[in-house]
Amino acid sequence: MNLTVNEIFYSLQGEGGRTGQASIFIRLAKCNLACSYCDTDFERGVKMTLEDIHDEIEEYGCRWIIWTGGEPTLQLTDAVVSFFREKGYLQAIETNGTRSVPAGIDYITCSPKQHFEKVRELIPEVDELRFPIQKGDPLPDISILPKTERYLLSPIFDDSTIIQENVDYCISLIKKNPLWALSLQTHKLIGIR
Numbered sequence: 001m002n003l004t005v006n007e008i009f010y011s012l013q014g015e016g017g018r019t020g021q022a023s024i025f026i027r028l029a030k031c032n033l034a035c036s037y038c039d040t041d042f043e044r045g046v047k048m049t050l051e052d053i054h055d056e057i058e059e060y061g062c063r064w065i066i067w068t069g070g071e072p073t074l075q076l077t078d079a080v081v082s083f084f085r086e087k088g089y090l091q092a093i094e095t096n097g098t099r100s101v102p103a104g105i106d107y108i109t110c111s112p113k114q115h116f117e118k119v120r121e122l123i124p125e126v127d128e129l130r131f132p133i134q135k136g137d138p139l140p141d142i143s144i145l146p147k148t149e150r151y152l153l154s155p156i157f158d159d160s161t162i163i164q165e166n167v168d169y170c171i172s173l174i175k176k177n178p179l180w181a182l183s184l185q186t187h188k189l190i191g192i193r
């Protein structure tokens, strides 16, 4: 079994409910959307077997994998998740919510960008909903989104530079709608990946 992998790196999760936790990021190539603010290079990739990937990540001694992209569900299957589960890994995924998530994932972050009305049908429940927000964007309608206990607004950055007006806008939205909380891309603020 092969996956087309854009990059593998070891760092701390910088945003959302698992912020600060050591994690092995496996960025899979390809995405099915083309968001204007996308800050990720996900086109290139090399084919790797699951054994190759395991050999590469084993040296980190960390039990958490984060499947990211691109859109990782374009390649990730139940069998892939099962392979790494059997090796003892916990697995998180960061998905745009346009496709269902394989069985066996331990932590689902859903960041819908388009087709909001289909997300709940595809993924009924998630660990966190995380929305990139820029000044003027409306608050998402949670009645059509997956159920969760963690609703997060993530102010859009300019590459690695914080955009204060987006942060201020998110803060004012959250004060009016306290179900939501702020999620900053702290990895960019502290200069890690």
Ligand code: SF4
Residues within 6 Å of the ligand: 031, 032, 033, 034, 035, 037, 038, 039, 040, 042, 069, 070, 071, 096, 113
């Ligand atoms: S869904 Fe994510 S990875 Fe894909 S284009 Fe949008 S921001 Fe980039």
